[in-house]
Every structure is written in structure tokens, then in C-alpha cells.
Amino acid sequence: MSFLKIKNLSVDYPMRKETVYAAKGVNIEVNKGEILGLVGESGSGKSTVGNAIINLIDSPGKVSSGSVILGDLNIHKDPKNIEKYRGKKIGLIFQDPQTSLNPILTIGEQLIETIQTHLNLTKEEAKNKSVNLLKEVGIKDAEIRFNNYPHQFSGGMRQRVVISLALCCEPELLIADEPTTALDVSIQSQILDLIKKLTNERNLAVILITHDMGVIAETADRVAVMKSGNLIEIGETKKILTNPQETYTKSLVSSVPPTNKKISRFVIIDSEKKNNHKNNIKILNRWNKKEIIEQDLVQIKNLDKSFKDNFFTENSKNSVMAVNNVTFNIKEGESFGLVGESGSGKSTIAKMIVNLFKPSSGDIFFDKICITKIKQKNEMMRFRKQIQMIFQDPYSSLNGRLKVKDIISEPIKLHNPSISNSDLNSYIFDLLESVELIQKSADRYPHEFSGGQRQRISIARALATQPRLLVCDEPTSALDVSIQAQILNLLKDLQEQLNLTILFISHDLPVVRQMCDRIGVLKDGKLCEVSNTEDLFLKPKHDYTKELLRLMPKIESIYN
Amino acid sequence: MTKYFFKRLFQSALVMLVVAFVSFSLFNFVGDPINNMVGEETSDEERAELRETLGLMDPIHIQFSRFVVNASKGEFGISYQLRRPVSDLIVERLPATIELVVISALIALITGTFLGVYTGINRKGFFSDIILAVSLLGVSLPTFVIGILFIYLFAVILGILPSFGRGEVVDLGFWTTGFLTISGLKAIILPSVTLSLFQMTYIIRLVRAEMMEILQTDYIKFARARGINENSIKYKHALKNGLIPVITIAGINIGTLIAFSIITETVFQWPGMGFLFIQAVQFVDIPIMSAYLVFIAFVFVMINFIVDILYYFIDPRIRVKGDVSSG
Numbered sequence: 014m015s016f017l018k019i020k021n022l023s024v025d026y027p028m029r030k031e032t033v034y035a036a037k038g039v040n041i042e043v044n045k046g047e048i049l050g051l052v053g054e055s056g057s058g059k060s061t062v063g064n065a066i067i068n069l070i071d072s073p074g075k076v077s078s079g080s081v082i083l084g085d086l087n088i089h090k091d092p093k094n095i096e097k098y099r100g101k102k103i104g105l106i107f108q109d110p111q112t113s114l115n116p117i118l119t120i121g122e123q124l125i126e127t128i129q130t131h132l133n134l135t136k137e138e139a140k141n142k143s144v145n146l147l148k149e150v151g152i153k154d155a156e157i158r159f160n161n162y163p164h165q166f167s168g169g170m171r172q173r174v175v176i177s178l179a180l181c182c183e184p185e186l187l188i189a190d191e192p193t194t195a196l197d198v199s200i201q202s203q204i205l206d207l208i209k210k211l212t213n214e215r216n217l218a219v220i221l222i223t224h225d226m227g228v229i230a231e232t233a234d235r236v237a238v239m240k241s242g243n244l245i246e247i248g249e250t251k252k253i254l255t256n257p258q259e260t261y262t263k264s265l266v267s268s269v270p271p272t273n274k275k276i277s278r279f280v281i282i283d284s285e286k287k288n289n290h291k292n293n294i295k296i297l298n299r300w301n302k303k304e305i306i307e308q309d310l311v312q313i314k315n316l317d318k319s320f321k322d323n324f325f326t327e328n329s330k331n332s333v334m335a336v337n338n339v340t341f342n343i344k345e346g347e348s349f350g351l352v353g354e355s356g357s358g359k360s361t362i363a364k365m366i367v368n369l370f371k372p373s374s375g376d377i378f379f380d381k382i383c384i385t386k387i388k389q390k391n392e393m394m395r396f397r398k399q400i401q402m403i404f405q406d407p408y409s410s411l412n413g414r415l416k417v418k419d420i421i422s423e424p425i426k427l428h429n430p431s432i433s434n435s436d437l438n439s440y441i442f443d444l445l446e447s448v449e450l451i452q453k454s455a456d457r458y459p460h461e462f463s464g465g466q467r468q469r470i471s472i473a474r475a476l477a478t479q480p481r482l483l484v485c486d487e488p489t490s491a492l493d494v495s496i497q498a499q500i501l502n503l504l505k506d507l508q509e510q511l512n513l514t515i516l517f518i519s520h521d522l523p524v525v526r527q528m529c530d531r532i533g534v535l536k537d538g539k540l541c542e543v544s545n546t547e548d549l550f551l552k553p554k555h556d557y558t559k560e561l562l563r564l565m566p567k568i569e570s571i572y573n
Numbered sequence: 574m575t576k577y578f579f580k581r582l583f584q585s586a587l588v589m590l591v592v593a594f595v596s597f598s599l600f601n602f603v604g605d606p607i608n609n610m611v612g613e614e615t616s617d618e619e620r621a622e623l624r625e626t627l628g629l630m631d632p633i634h635i636q637f638s639r640f641v642v643n644a645s646k647g648e649f650g651i652s653y654q655l656r657r658p659v660s661d662l663i664v665e666r667l668p669a670t671i672e673l674v675v676i677s678a679l680i681a682l683i684t685g686t687f688l689g690v691y692t693g694i695n696r697k698g699f700f701s702d703i704i705l706a707v708s709l710l711g712v713s714l715p716t717f718v719i720g721i722l723f724i725y726l727f728a729v730i731l732g733i734l735p736s737f738g739r740g741e742v743v744d745l746g747f748w749t750t751g752f753l754t755i756s757g758l759k760a761i762i763l764p765s766v767t768l769s770l771f772q773m774t775y776i777i778r779l780v781r782a783e784m785m786e787i788l789q790t791d792y793i794k795f796a797r798a799r800g801i802n803e804n805s806i807k808y809k810h811a812l813k814n815g816l817i818p819v820i821t822i823a824g825i826n827i828g829t830l831i832a833f834s835i836i837t838e839t840v841f842q843w844p845g846m847g848f849l850f851i852q853a854v855q856f857v858d859i860p861i862m863s864a865y866l867v868f869i870a871f872v873f874v875m876i877n878f879i880v881d882i883l884y885y886f887i888d889p890r891i892r893v894k895g896d897v898s899s900g
Contacts, residue, residue: 099799100800104798107791107795112792115814116889117814117887126801126805130799130805162889162890164889179798179799
């Protein structure tokens with residue numbers, strides 16, 4: 014007899030033209046002491062199901078049918094009554110701990126208010142209970158921290174506070190909606206351990222909503238796979254991950270980058286378009302292809318960068334050494350990976366290489382010329398043409414008011430002002446086809462494309478100047494795993510055909526393993542070690558690298 | 574805190590210096606100050622002598638530093654038209670303007686916040702639509718038209734409120750107030766309401782937008798998910814956050830109210846600084862104009878300074894910036 018029974022749950026969003034079904038007839042059961050993983054890509058309805066359980070669907074959406082039975086209570090029977098089950102019977106954790114807490118109330122005030130809403134306790138009793146709870150979730154000096162405001166906690170600590178808030182009235186069901194997506198790997202494993210510990214100690218039923226198969230493999234007992242509002246498959250985690258029955262689950266599992274080996278390409282199982290063959294890179298015909306010579310294309314020597322407070326601006330980075338004496342080389346034609354957690358300075362280095370930031374000290378050599386010393390704009394342009402960047406967020410890195418063809422033609426015209434219109438158009442078409450977009454895309458606006466397609470446009474734009482070095486700053490971390498696999502395949506193909514050198518920046522170790530020849534590990538602005546990829550994963554030298562590898566969620570752990 | 578305080582103080586002083594320079598330029602370079610002072614029959618020798626005694630032949634930076642020193646003591650010379658020290662005139666007119674502005678600011682703030690919260694929470698209600706429609710009128714009609722309409726309605730047709738002046742005032746020695754007499758209180762109603770309308774609209778729309786935005790945030794959603802009751806969510810969690818930007822706007826608004834009061838004071842013949850300024854403009858009374866300029870700037874800068882300091886106490890995020898513990 015399961016503790017939570019979701020029967021035939023549907024959520025509708027009535028729109029002007031049609032009704033969108035965010036969830037369609039979902040049936041899920043969860044036992045006490047069990048963690049059920051709910052996976053799916055963005056838009057699959059996994060968060061909708063989580064929110065629908067406590068009827069927290071944003072208007073105009075509504076739960077149109079189905080029942081949620083908790084123990085022997087049908088909590089959807091009287092929708093007006095559901096408020097008293099929220100927090101009391103069911104706790105919810107959201108993705109981003111930075112925004113989940115009210116910034117102007119102390120965590121103590123937020124805890125006491127929640128406890129007093131549901132439990133008949135005096136303020137003093139509520140305070141004692143909160144302090145004990147904060148200790149339980151691993152916050153040191155809980156009596157003092159009780160009076161702190163949310164911004165005084167780091168991201169991981171804040172998520173602990175969020176968990177304590179979700180659990181303060183002793184709910185029996187915990188719904189965790191991407192609880193670790195916004196956190197670094199080391200913090201992620203702490204939070205997941207905490208959730209596992211609390212599940213056992215308190216005999217909670219847990220629904221863990223996530224897109225990360227590694228997290229599922231290490232945490233969940235059973236897993237449910239969702240796609241466009243439908244439940245595709247549900248069962249034991251091991252069974253689903255090793256022997257998926259449905260095509261969709263198969264494609265989802267195969268696009269997860271393996272952590273234990275390097276594969277040449279991701280296998281893409283897609284019923285709609287079979288593009289497993291290498292794509293036709295049309296731009297090759299007009300590419301001024303340089304033969305790879307044995308040399309260091311980029312040399313970085315003793316690079317420092319610090320951010321200082323300006324008199325008129327309130328800068329939160331109080332003169333922190335973001336990059337501290339970093340030295341490494343990138344060989345021509347290789348993929349060099351820079352990994353590190355947030356704040357490790359990896360993006361700052363990228364921005365200095367493309368000359369968006371000026372280093373505080375140290376030199377960057379490109380093709381044996383020191384680009385940090387160049388003063389003249391014309392001379393700098395020659396280098397900008399050869400170094401291009403792809404940004405993390407495909408939504409904000411494209412100008413929404415320009416057509417795709419204008420976005421791509423801008424760098425072409427900048428570096429080649431005399432290009433004729435017809436030539437320009439065929440250039441754009443070649444670029445678009447090289448990144449597997451159709452020619453018609455040229456006349457559309459960025460908002461008409463999905464995240465993955467936008468990232469393809471970004472790549473086309475970066476290729477427009479025929480660069481030798483491509484700096485990719487977390488190019489796939491905003492994308493779903495199946496799209497990520499496609500984009501990574503594309504980057505590999507382009508590199509091979511066009512003799513590109515790639516600086517690949519990521520926090521995601523499995524992805525870096527698939528993409529890079531050599532890897533540098535950054536921590537707090539300092540470079541810990543640089544090794545060949547296989548050496549780094551098999552024989553890490555630095556303690557920090559060992560720690561990162563140990564904590565990285567591994568989808569293969571399910572085999573053990 | 575000290576660093577924050579002195580940084581703000583220094584920034585304020587810098588702004589004041591720039592304004593003082595503009596005001597000084599107005600005094601010295603818009604027309605010839607000597608020509609403005611003396612009659613037509615004064616001889617060239619006498620003009621040159623006056624120029625010398627007034628120090629107008631000194632280098633610019635000496636003249637400017639003299640102006641700044643005098644201004645900081647509150648001395649702006651003598652009004653051409655009224656033949657009295659400008660500082661005396663300002664002190665005499667100041668209470669009327671301050672009383673008018675304070676009352677309008679209170680009306681605008683209290684009513685504006687209240688209506689803003691109401692329309693922000695009841696987004697599609699009948700009353701919300703009415704409030705927003707009427708408030709739109711408040712912005713689109715010029716202040717003097719509203720003032721005249723009020724005078725016509727309340728003073729001419731209904732005859733219940735006076736149409737001009739401050740009514741009877743009580744002199745407290747350092748301050749003249751209209752708050753202590755019935756006629757004084759009656760007299761302040763129309764001008765203060767007229768003056769507050771524009772700001773009120775502004776605050777309504779600001780508070781409404783803030784409330785609507787905050788009610789969509791994750792922490793409100795999380796509070797709902799914890800079962801916190803709706804009233805606490807709206808009036809404790811959301812409103813407190815929503816009022817933070819209102820403090821900034823309210824601060825700037827008080828300055829704007831003083832500036833706007835020129836029109837309202839003229840319409841209602843209110844014997845305040847704005848009225849004094851308008852008269853000064855008509856007679857090209859430059860000492861009064863430059864003093865007024867410096868004074869308004871001073872009020873703006875001071876209010877902004879106070880608001881910045883207030884922020885420090887209200888928003889914990891500024892208070893403990895950079896004090897994030899690791900873990």
C-alpha cells in the first residue's frame with residue numbers, strides 16, 4: 014500500500030487558441046522512505062506534477078482532473094482546504110536557493126512564522142524547534158545564524174535553510190524540484206546526502222525532480238520518465254537506466270555523457286530525424302583553412318585579474334583576486350578544457366582571452382604575439398577576427414530585435430566591408446547549413462528558435478569571421494541533455510573539419526571528458542593542475558581534482 | 574558604515590559644488606550684473622568702481638570660491654527688486670512652502686501606497702480599473718488645470734474652501750504656521766491635494782508594479798508552498814519588499830514637489846518660495862534665482878543622502894554587503 018497515490022492527474026493551461034496540457038493523466042505512487050526520481054527535459058511537465066500535488070499551479074493553469082491521496086486523505090477533494098496541507102503534510106523545495114528565501118526577513122522569522130502557522134507552539138518553543146532543525150540540516154552556530162538574513166549564507170547553506178523550512182512542520186512527503194541544479198558539484202553531493210539522510214531518519218516519501226541522470230542514478234530508488242506531459246516509463250532506477258523499454262528513455266540515457274570513458278560521438282536516437290551521420294560542412298569551401306602546425310596557439314603567462322571597488326559604484330566583489338597567477342598553453346588544433354566551480358575564475362580567463370576584460374597583470378600570447386600589449390584598435394581587430402566566443406545563455410546572447418541573417422552578417426561585414434550582397438547571402442546560407450539549420454532560418458528572429466537552435470546560431474555567428482580559436486563558455490549548460498549531445502557532436506565535427514582550436518569552459522566533468530584533449534582545473538582563481546584528459550580522470554594528481562572526481566554524480570554507479 | 578556614510582557625503586558635496594558653479598555662472602554670465610544693479614544714468618567710471626568693489630574684476634576661481642563661501646553661510650546678496658537680503662526673503666517664505674510640500678508628500682505617499690497595494694493585489698477588480706483610469710487623468714492633466722478646476726468647484730460653486738492665500742497664520746518667532754488656525758487648515762487643502770496628485774499617480778503605479786512583480790517571485794511561491802496564510806504573504810512578505818523602491822522615489826519626489834510647487838503656488842497665490850521665484854523671473858532678479866537654484870539642489874541632495882542612509886537600515890542586503898560566510 015503506497016503512501017502517496019497520484020491518480021490520473023491532469024493540468025491544463027487554457028490559452029486563447031487552444032488548451033495546453035502540461036500534464037496528462039499521470040499516475041505515480043511513492044512509498045514512505047523511498048526516493049522517486051522524476052526526470053524529463055524542459056517542458057516535460059515534471060515540475061508541473063510537483064506543483065500540482067499541492068495545487069500550486071500558476072493561473073491560468075489548473076488541475077483539471079485526478080486525485081492525490083496521501084495516506085488515506087484525498088487532499089484535492091476540497092481545493093480551498095489544501096492550504097493547510099502545504100508545509101504541514103507536504104514540504105516543497107525549489108531549484109534556486111538564492112531566490113527561495115525572503116531577503117528582508119531573517120531565517121528565524123521565516124522559520125517561526127511557518128511553524129506557528131501549522132503547529133500550536135509558543136514563540137519560544139518554535140524558536141527551539143527551529144534551532145534544532147538548523148543543527149539537523151548541518152548549519153553550524155545555529156543559535157547565532159538563526160538571526161541572520163538569507164544573503165549572509167552561501168548558496169549551499171541557503172539550500173540547507175530552505176530544506177529546514179520545508180521540513181519544519183514535519184511533513185511526510187517532500188517534493189524537491191531540481192534542488193541541486195543551481196549548486197556546485199561539491200555542494201550538490203552534500204545536499205543530496207542530506208536529503209537521503211533525512212529520508213531515512215524521518216521515513217519521508219520523496220519526489221526528486223531533476224534533469225540530471227547522474228543525480229538520479231546515485232539518489233533515486235525508482236524513477237519516472239516524463240515527456241510532453243505524459244508519463245513514459247516508471248520503474249526501478251537500475252532497470253530504467255540499464256534496460257530502458259521506451260525509445261524516448263533510450264535516447265535520453267544514451268545522450269548522457271559517460272563519466273568513465275571517452276566516446277567519439279554521442280549516439281542520437283531520434284525517431285524524427287536521423288542525423289547520426291556526420292553533417293555536411295558547407296562552409297569548408299570558402300574556409301581559409303590553415304594547416305595545423307606543432308605550436309602553442311595561445312600562451313598564458315602569470316595572468317592576474319582583480320576587481321576593485323570604484324568610487325562611484327558599489328561593487329560586491331571587494332577587490333577579489335578572480336584570477337591568480339595562471340599559466341598554461343593551448344596547442345594549435347586541440348580542445349583545451351578549463352573546469353572549476355562557480356567563482357573559480359574560468360569565465361574571467363575566457364573574457365581576458367577574447368579581450369573583453371583587461372588583465373591586471375600578466376600576458377596573453379596568440380600566435381606568438383602578445384595581445385595584451387596591443388594598443389591600436391586596428392591591430393586588435395586582426396586578433397578579434399581570429400578569436401571568437403560562444404556564450405552560455407543562448408537566450409541573452411542573441412539580439413532579439415535582429416533577424417538571424419543580420420546577426421550573422423554583422424561580423425562578416427565588419428571584417429570584410431566590400432562583400433557583395435549575393436556573396437554575403439550565400440555565405441550566410443553556407444554558415445547556417447554548416448550548423449544544421451535550414452536556409453529559411455535567415456529571415457526569422459531568434460525568439461522563433463529553441464534553445465539548442467539558438468546555440469547553433471551563436472556558433473554560426475562565431476564562425477562567420479573564420480576564427481582559429483573558439484572560446485566556448487559553458488556552451489551547453491543551459492540546454493537539455495539530448496540537445497547538449499547534438500551541440501557537442503556539432504562542435505566536434507566543426508573542429509575536425511575546420512582545424513579549429515577550442516577552449517572549452519565547463520563545470521561539467523563528464524562533458525569535458527568527452528570534448529577535451531587536455532584539461533586545466535581551476536580553484537579560487539588558481540590553476541591546480543593541467544593534464545591530458547585520460548590522465549586527469551584516471552590518475553588525478555591534485556587533491557582538489559580527486560575530490561571533484563569523487564563527488565561528480567556518475568550514471569555508471571547504477572551498475573555497481 | 575563609516576565608509577559608506579563618508580562616501581555618500583563626499584558624493585553629495587561634489588554634486589553641490591557643480592550646482593553652485595551653474596548658479597554662479599547664471600549670476601555672472603547671464604547679462605551684466607552691474608547693468609542689472611544700477612540705473613541708466615550711472616557713468617562708466619562709477620560702473621567700473623562698483624565692479625571693482627564687488628570684486629567682479631578678480632579671476633574666476635577667486636570669484637567662485639567667494640561665492641561658495643558666501644553660499645555656505647546662506648548669503649546670496651541683495652534682491653534687485655525688493656532691495657532686501659535674499660537670505661531674509663527665503664527664510665520668510667520657506668515655512669509656507671515646507672508646510673505645503675510636507676502635507677502633499679504625506680497625502681501622495683499614504684494614499685498612493687494604499688491604492689497601489691489594492692490595485693496590485695486585486696489586479697482585475699472593478700475598483701482597480703477605476704483607480705487606474707482616474708490616476709491616468711492625474712498625470713495627463715497639467716497641475717494648473719486641476720488647480721483651476723478645484724478652485725472653480727470648491728471655492729466658486731460650493732464656496733466651502735478659500736481660493737487663494739494661506740489664511741491666518743500664527744508667528745512662532747522662527748516659523749509661521751497655518752496649522753493652528755481653522756482658516757489656515759482650510760486654505761492648505763486645495764493646494765496640497767492639487768500638488769500631490771501627480772506624485773500620487775506615480776506612487777500608485779510604482780507600488781502596483783512592485784507588488785505584482787514580487788507576488789510572482791520564488792520566495793512568495795515558497796511561502797505559499799509552506800502554507801503561510803495569504804494575508805501574511807501579501808502584507809508582510811510582499812509589501813515589505815515592495816516598499817523598498819518607494820523610499821527612493823518618495824525621497825526624490827519631495828524634491829520634485831518643491832520644484833512643482835512653483836505652479837501650484839502661483840495658481841493659489843500661496844506666499845511660498847515658488848511664488849517668490851516666479852516673481853523673481855519676471856523681474857530678472859538674479860540673486861533670488863541663483864539662490865533658489867542652489868537651495869532646490871541642496872534639498873534634493875540632502876534628501877537623497879538621507880534616503881541612502883535610510884536604505885542602509887531598511888535593506889539588510891546593503892548593511893552586510895560582502896559579509897557572506899562560506900560553507
